[in-house]
Amino acid sequence: MVWLLIGGLLAIGVVLTRWPAVHWLPADTFYMVLTAHGIDMLIFWIIFFEIAVLYFAASTLLRCRIATPKIAWLAFALMLIGSIVNNVAVFRGASSVMMTSYVPMMAEPNFYLGLILFAVGALIACFVFFGTLVVAKKEKTYEGSVPLVTFGAITAAIIAVFTISSGAIILIPTWLMSLAW
Numbered sequence: 001m002v003w004l005l006i007g008g009l010l011a012i013g014v015v016l017t018r019w020p021a022v023h024w025l026p027a028d029t030f031y032m033v034l035t036a037h038g039i040d041m042l043i044f045w046i047i048f049f050e051i052a053v054l055y056f057a058a059s060t061l062l063r064c065r066i067a068t069p070k071i072a073w074l075a076f077a078l079m080l081i082g083s084i085v086n087n088v089a090v091f092r093g094a095s096s097v098m099m100t101s102y103v104p105m106m107a108e109p110n111f112y113l114g115l116i117l118f119a120v121g122a123l124i125a126c127f128v129f130f131g132t133l134v135v136a137k138k139e140k141t142y143e144g145s146v147p148l149v150t151f152g153a154i155t156a157a158i159i160a161v162f163t164i165s166s167g168a169i170i171l172i173p174t175w176l177m178s179l180a181w
Helices: 002-018 027-060 069-091 109-138 148-178
Strands: none
Touching (some): 027 109, 027 148
16 A cells, blocks of 8 residues: 555656646656556556555455465575665656666666565565465365356466566566666
8 A cells, every 4th residue: 555655656647747727747757757656556556456465365355374474584585675766766866767678778786686586576476475375275175166256366376477587587678678788
């Protein structure tokens, strides 16, 4: 919810700048705010929320324990650290590239490192979700098929694994390029 709040506050800066009568922020600050707003709202808030839904759908709806709580906390820590590292890189002003990995628009290395850490944490969280499903099945905490919400969460987690891993994979060479390797 913190990233939703931050992204929402940044949206005010975007709106007040796009409004011709106000035109609040200068161009370089506008793109910095727009980058932070886009990443905070479209990546960080949505994926944090999705992981919360995955854990709820597996543990609460199936009346089961989380498979590996310590690894789940590790995933949360990686996601939190990655999102903070990314935001710090954006607000330092050298990473107003939105969500691009294109050579002409390179950001500082911590921008990409933050996204990679976040993605790795989110992938770990997805695997904790799948592990929790296995625990629920093994401990027979439900009968028959999984509830519809849990089925939807399974579908979302499968899609998330493919999309997040492909995003993280493309960011690794981009990060290395930003380090001039």
